[in-house]
Amino acid sequence: MSSLPNSIMNDSMKPDYSTAIADLKIRFGQQLSTNTAVCEQHGHTMTWLANQPPDAVLTVQDKHDVAAAVEICNQHHMPVIAFGIGSSLEGQLNAPFGGLCIDMHAMDAILQVNNEDLTVTVQPGVTREQLNHYLRDTGLFFPIDPGANASIGGMVATRASGTNAVRYGTMKDVVLALEVVTANGDIVRTGTRAKKSAAGYDLTRLMIGSEGTLGIVTEITLKLFGISExxxxxxxxxxxxxxxxxxxxxxxxxxxxxxxxxxxxxxxxxxxxxxxxxxxxxxxxxxxxxxxxxxxxxxxxxxxxxxxxxxxxxxxxxxxxxxxxxxxxxxxxxxxxASSALRPKASALSTDACVPISRLAECVSETAKDIEASGMIGPIVGHVGDGNFHVLLLVDTDNPTEIATAEDIIGRLAKRAIEMDGTCTGEHGIGQGKQKYMQQEHGNALVLMQAIKAALDPNNILNPGKIWPHPISASA
Amino acid sequence: MSSLPNSIMNDSMKPDYSTAIADLKIRFGQQLSTNTAVCEQHGHTMTWLANQPPDAVLTVQDKHDVAAAVEICNQHHMPVIAFGIGSSLEGQLNAPFGGLCIDMHAMDAILQVNNEDLTVTVQPGVTREQLNHYLRDTGLFFPIDPGANASIGGMVATRASGTNAVRYGTMKDVVLALEVVTANGDIVRTGTRAKKSAAGYDLTRLMIGSEGTLGIVTEITLKLFGISExxxxxxxxxxxxxxxxxxxxxxxxxxxxxxxxxxxxxxxxxxxxxxxxxxxxxxxxxxxxxxxxxxxxxxxxxxxxxxxxxxxxxxxxxxxxxxxxxxxxxxxxxxxxASSALRPKASALSTDACVPISRLAECVSETAKDIEASGMIGPIVGHVGDGNFHVLLLVDTDNPTEIATAEDIIGRLAKRAIEMDGTCTGEHGIGQGKQKYMQQEHGNALVLMQAIKAALDPNNILNPGKIWPHPISASA
CATH class of the missing domain: 3.30.70.2190 (Alpha-Beta Plaits)
Structure with a gap:
């Protein structure tokens, strides 16, 4: 089949992955679940997008589990989606084409703290709060703080940031090196613990923000910072x-x-x-x-x-x-x-955009007026030192008209930000929710992104249907 | 032909690019030179590597010149090498397979300073000193300062840094967006002026440090910083x-x-x-x-x-x-x-490495002992806040034994740095000089880099033979 929008693939059109799942079952036994509730929980999305569960969920213990699972999936052309704690906001974890969800939560070891170098190496299931709790007696801390207690692996995947970014940067700035399982199941390292390097392509930054579409992160080396006096x-x-x-x-x-x-x-x-x-x-x-x-x-x-x-x-x-x-x-x-309590029975849809700081006042004001004119409730909170702000739209998701109104507001915000030489998302990522703005923001640079995707994942098994709609082979 | 080491291709083995050059001459007239002295000057290298001149040198005036030239070269499978001011240190500008050198020096306009956003957009031929001179009355400055008065385009290509990097970062940290001519002659933009984005793959960081092998940079948007009180x-x-x-x-x-x-x-x-x-x-x-x-x-x-x-x-x-x-x-x-004056008739070969700061003392000391034991003169200067240091080996380049001794010292330094979880180059890049260490440093991550190269430059026209030895098609 050719390209299919995520939402219109129904169950009857999904490839049959039963052979792949049988192979995975032989290799992983009880680590693999096809329980419906478990699958739905792992397709959970914190947006208005419909839940699209995977066919199976695998709880992995180490990088070798991940590599073996990806290798099996690649043989069967079966989609693979890595799952941290499920706090992504743009449908990054949905499985529009079915496939395997790899749950990383058990890979939560803090492998090595190097106090002298201000670095730490962790597994992807470690959460940011867990890391800072672990570091509490060292005088060091990890500054990146998206709202949720996200997993470090998930934060790599979405190029997360937060309130400290204005001083300490985003995930792009604090990750020194990654270990990644590639589409064919190889385990590669993308960097060293040196603070800088000019040796070849920056695979680390390429993986950060790629939302699991280029590889699955199995180890992360991070910069740490001293807690101020x-x-x-x-x-x-x-x-x-x-x-x-x-x-x-x-x-x-x-x-x-x-x-x-x-x-x-x-x-x-x-x-x-x-x-x-x-x-x-x-x-x-x-x-x-x-x-x-x-x-x-x-x-x-x-x-x-x-x-x-x-x-x-x-x-x-x-x-x-x-x-x-x-x-x-x-x-x-x-x-x-507090925002959610403004309309207790509504869902809070969080969206974000980022503009050059000289356009921030204009962008925030116009957005506030737009929300007011629509009759919706949408408080604005921003990491404004970076020109980045959030709108929290309180929407009755049982009401299609309200969802459409919310989507229109988000669309106008994305367009407004892009026209101000900004971006449709500063830190939430594209997932499924913001694919429609990629063309306007990136133009023909999309061709380069898609060429890279095709080169590193020729069978399109790594989180297909994210960042842009994807054709996916029906031959499982 | 299959892969050929750079140094063993002699003139008789080079493809004949006369048809391509004739096409370029029609399009560009006097902007194109095939003068031997001009070509040799553009193959100039500040290393012990032999001068490998291109077949022709094109002086471009704008992005459309670059795009048209690359398109013609791509049709003829002719190599294209972008040239800034010629201060790279690892043979990045040599033309081992011949081809066209695109001299960017006339693209030296400072296009837009945004004081409010602390950003500036420049053409690639602008030098760092030119930029700071231009900014002198704004209270702002551009901090990246490799030793030479390099062009900003060249600094993007090699992921340059310098003495201020410990506080202000490297080119990877201060470039917000690029405009790039791709291998087929398309002009693409890789980002916006927003300080951060989570919208798709980080093409900006992928291009930075790719040494002209993935695209030719025609515009750069940089972060600026306030000059301290x-x-x-x-x-x-x-x-x-x-x-x-x-x-x-x-x-x-x-x-x-x-x-x-x-x-x-x-x-x-x-x-x-x-x-x-x-x-x-x-x-x-x-x-x-x-x-x-x-x-x-x-x-x-x-x-x-x-x-x-x-x-x-x-x-x-x-x-x-x-x-x-x-x-x-x-x-x-x-x-x-001052170092060069220690042995006035010798050439000064500058090499660099970078290690986690906890290993710096050990790495510098062992390197100093190694140089001393070899009988060579090689003072050490370092951007040590980043764990990065330079050795300046004073070598009689007419003496093959001395060159071999210097290469051995550099090889041992690269190995030492990599074994300390560092990199064979912190800021000079790979070019031709450090290709032999790529396998040890990156292992199977090289496969990913080469897949990206093949995807973005299928005819291998963009600076072939750099970062790693390349097969190149003989069919021009």
Whole structure:
């Protein structure tokens, strides 16, 4: 068959993988499950996209399990989808063509911490919170913090980032090397523990963000960072979104080494006040964090105070005491749940976009107006130091009209961001949900991406139907 | 013909590209030269490798020239090599199979500075010094500084870095997006001006460091940085290489935001004393630079003083005055010429390697001993904050025995670095000179690199014979 949109393949059209599954059963026994509930759970998606379960779920113990499974699947041209903890947001884990889900959760060993080099090597099932808990006595930490307690493997796959990215970068910046199982079941290493290299193609960065379509990550070597001697947190309020964005822009331009700078719009603050019983001023608000020595944090806070005063920023309260810092950031941490509570029976669809910071105010304002005009509820929260922001649309997913309205808003946001020389997603990835914007964003660069995909996965078994719709061979 | 090592192809074996050159002449007229001297100049290499000139040199004015030339070359299966200013160090610009050299020097426009976003878009022929001169009144700068005044296009091709990389990263970190002419002459864009994206494969990072083997870069969008309010520079001396490296390691571990930290070994200091008529203590020496506010620079220098005292560091003199800073760094800036003067009639062969910082002292010390045992002269200078260092071997290139000895030293250094979980090159690239170490460093990941090469350049016209020896079709 030729290319099929994900959603229109029904069960009768799916290839029959029973021979492949029988082979996998011989090799893996009880590690393999074809239980319907288990399969549905692994096709689970945190979007409005329909659940598309795999035919079987394999719990792997080590890289050799992964290699053997991929080799069998490749022989049978059976799709393979790696699963971390299931927190991806754009349908990355759905199995539109069926196939095998490889559940990595049991590969959760922290293999080696190198304190002297500030590196750690982990298996892909390790979660970010698990890693930081493990590191708690070393003075080091791993800064990348997407909202969910995601697995490191999943974070590699989607090129994840989060609130610390403005200072510490994204997964693209903190991964030194990967071990990857390729489409034919080979195990390859994509780098070393050296901080930099000019030896050949950057396979590490190619794998990061490829959403499991080029290989399955079985080991990750990460950079770590020292926990600062002093951390200062604060919040301040602005008359308008534009004022808040202007303050962010100047902060970045002045190269203030700010560790976090998050924007919550007035609606989000209102939601937080209701949810946490707070009394924050319901205007656009910045949450910030400074890392450094005590003197440096003090100085950063002073400079930041001067910056925000230029743009009508008010009531800047900040503190270095941990309990007080936590209290100040409480609203930001609970933003997702607070938003959801604005419409308790609705689903919260999270989308994101990223633009050059000079276009941020315009992009956020236009998006807010668009949401308001649609009649939907959609608070905005942003990692605005990077020009990246999220809209959380509260949608009754039983109502097709609402889903269509939400999709339209997301589509207009993607188009708006791309037209501002930005991207349709800063950190959530493409999966199934954002394929329709790839052509506009990348134009003929898509040809290169697809040539790479075909070269590294000639049988198209690695997470097919993600990033772009894929033809898949019917001959299992 | 099948794979041929670069050096054994003689003129009689080269394909005849006269038809292709005639087609290029029709399209480009006086822009195309087949003058022998011009061709030899463009095959120039700063290594011991023999000069392998192209068959013709084309001076391009814009991306459309590049696209048209590549399209013609692709039709004729004629090799294409892009040329910036010719400062690469591993034979990246040689034409082992002949072909067309595309000289990019006239594509030297700075297209757009976005002060608000700290970005700039340039053509590939712009040099790093030209860019910083252009930016001089903006308060912004471009930090990547390989020794030579390289072209930005060439710096993309080799994944260049330099003394500022410890704080500002390498080309991999500061390039936001590229425009690239692909092997069939298409013009594609690999990214946007957004600071981050999770939309599809990271073609930008794939192109960076690919040494012109996957595409020819015609436009580069770079991150810029604010020039710090205050810059402090200093030097200090250590009893041993190990002591100096230990001090570097602790500096990095403490996350001191040091902007530069360079090691010169005792022999290099001796060379500098002779060359610049200085009287520096002839022991391993660190040159450092701090960027920040005045208070922050003061604090960094204070912390650094405490660090070096732990490891016997002495006579730490530092200053924020520009003239005094320049005087302090004079020895570092002249290191290359000072080394060369140790043996005036010899050629200076520069090689580099990079290891995890915990292995740096061991790697540098073993390398110094190896050089000493060989009887060669080879001062060591390093961007040691990244675990990256250079050896400058002073070789009589008319003496085959000396070349062999130098190659052996470089080979042992590459092996040593790789065995320490490092890389055979931190910033010079592979070109022709380091192909022999690719297998040891990458193992079966080479298969992936070569599959990507074959997918994006099926006729193998883009800088063939670089990174690895290549088969090339004889049918022009």
């Amino acid at each position: 002093c951390i200062g947190s604060g919040i301040c309020h602005f008359p308008t979104i534009e004022d808040a964005c202007q303050a962010v822009m100047l902060t970045i331009q002045m190269c203030l080494p700010i560790a976090r700078i998050e924007l919550l719009d007035a609606l989000q603050i209102k939601a937080c006040n209701q949810y946490d019983n707070l009394s924050l001023t319901e205007t656009p608000t910045l949450f910030v964090e400074f890392h450094g020595t005590e003197a440096s944090v003090q100085e950063q806070a002073q400079i930041f105070t001067e910056i925000i005063e230029e743009f009508g920023g008010k009531d800047f309260s900040w503190d270095t005491n941990e309990a007080e810092r936590k209290r100040l950031w409480q609203a930001r941490h609970n933003a997702y749940h | 205050c810059i402090g520079s200093g030097i200090c001396h250590f009893p041993t290489i190990e002591d100096a490296c230990q001090a570097v390691m602790l500096t990095i571990q403490m996350c001191l935001p040091i902007a530069r930290i360079e090691l010169l070994d005792a022999l290099q200091i001796k060379a500098c004393n002779q060359y610049d008529n200085l009287s520096l203590t002839e022991t391993p020496t660190l040159f450092v630079e701090f960027h920040g506010t005045e208070a922050s620079v003061q604090e960094q220098a204070q912390i650094f003083t405490e660090i070096i005292e732990e490891f016997g560091g002495k006579d730490f003199s530092w200053d924020t005055n520009e003239a005094e800073r320049k005087r302090l760094w004079q020895a570092r800036h002249n290191a290359y010429h």
